[in-house]
Amino acid sequence: MKNRLSKTPKRQSRQRRRTKNTHQKLLEAARAVFAEKGMDLARIDEISERADVGKGTFYYHYKSKSQLIQELIKSILSELVATIEDKCRDASDIQSLLYSLIGAHIEFFSKCWEDFVLYFQSRSDLILQDCYIGIETPFAEYLEFIEDLLESVIKHKLPQPALRRIACAITGFVSGYYSFAAIGSQDENIDEAFASLQGAMAASLGRFIQEALPSAETSGNFCK
Amino acid sequence: MKNRLSKTPKRQSRQRRRTKNTHQKLLEAARAVFAEKGMDLARIDEISERADVGKGTFYYHYKSKSQLIQELIKSILSELVATIEDKCRDASDIQSLLYSLIGAHIEFFSKCWEDFVLYFQSRSDLILQDCYIGIETPFAEYLEFIEDLLESVIKHKLPQPALRRIACAITGFVSGYYSFAAIGSQDENIDEAFASLQGAMAASLGRFIQEALPSAETSGNFCK
DNA sequence: GTCGAAACTGACGATAATGTCAATATCGAC
DNA sequence: GTCGATATTGACATTATCGTCAGTTTCGAC
Secondary structure: OHHHHHOOOOOOHHHHHHHHHHHHHHHHHHHHHHHHHOOOOOOHHHHHHHOOOOHHHHHHHOOOHHHHHHHHHHHHHHHHHHHHHHHHOOOOOHHHHHHHHHHHHHHHHHHOHHHHHHHHHHHHHHOOOOOOOOOHHHHHHHHHHHHHHHHHHOOOOOOHHHHHHHHHHHHHHHHHHHHHHHHHOOOOOHHHHHHHOHHHHHHHHHHHHHHHOOOOOOOOOOOO | OHHHHHOOOOOOHHHHHHHHHHHHHHHHHHHHHHHHHOOOOOOHHHHHHHOOOOHHHHHHHOOOHHHHHHHHHHHHHHHHHHHHHHHHOOOOOHHHHHHHHHHHHHHHHHHOHHHHHHHHHHHHHHOOOOOOOOOHHHHHHHHHHHHHHHHHHOOOOOOHHHHHHHHHHHHHHHHHHHHHHHHHOOOOOHHHHHHHOHHHHHHHHHHHHHHHOOOOOOOOOOOO
């Protein structure tokens, strides 16, 4: 037994890299196809075709499309969370946190259109009765992460539902604007327009929080 | 020729109603199935099954699923526009317009969950490369309608892109919040929470518009 | 260089969904 | 009551997609 195990004690580098590469290629291809046809209508055939591997290879790496989606969403959201974490590290008041939070989303969405599409598609999927399994958790974690950030800069204790509402408002506003801008702005550069609104959005959300908080206390003076 | 035409000069009431009814039943069934499985994964079989008619009947009324979707979206959005029109009729300043605009969306979304799902799904579909044809126009008209409303209460002339951005922000904020709330708020009543935020959203968007406008002029005093 | 394990392949059977169509039912007009 | 037009039906041919599997290739260890 031990002998058998010792036959492959550590994995080999070349083969290991090749495998990793295939895995990655499939993920990339899936991103592209998903952004074209949508998650539901994307065919495994096309994904493996575009990754330039046989269809069997797909099934060697992933149990099913559902599992691929799960992994993809998880990876996308954890990247988004990482971007947020990075950008918001030293925000200490609510105004600068909001600004950075929005900035992180702009940066993330602008960097890769496919990721935004996936982000939006899966949110859209989440409101269905029969949705892909396993994509709820990453979204919940993403919201929770934002809530933690908010909590750390808001002085007084807030009830959880209020925090959640604020987080929903922020993420909803940002992604909602972006998606509408994508379909609505015929010619102009979406990302540029988006970036130019960063300040306005932050101010606006600041105001939202101020108004939405049940407690009368005003820790910030968003209204100059 | 004229004789032939005169054979069916006006349609008969009973048969007419029956047909209309079937048409409506199919539309209703589609709404329900779409909200369960999503537009892509909804099967014609299931729609006609749920409408309690033969599959052939579906194809008698609609050329294809694509056409059904087109009609459905069109009807939903024109209903939304009608709601907006009704609620915003006598809003004369920007603050009250925003308030009514949000109110109209809340009312509309709350009234029928299926409609919200369809609204959101089709927006999600619109950002894909290969999306259903014919759903772009209703959305464009919806945005344009909101722009017209905005224009009528904003004193000074705004460039079209700025108006569009504001419209995107409003609709994005409202629907974005609602969708996140739907997946994020585990227990509490979404509609109630949403309604309680109506004022905060309006104030917030007022602030957004104020900040986003390039011109320095301040017609409104949103900051008390 | 040869052996075994891991990675890869694409043709194939099974399944599922689409859209068609010839036959049938319903209805109002005359 | 019968005729033509309109509406409805579900079995069917067609097409698309899935997931499997027996066989092949790649690679590192010895």
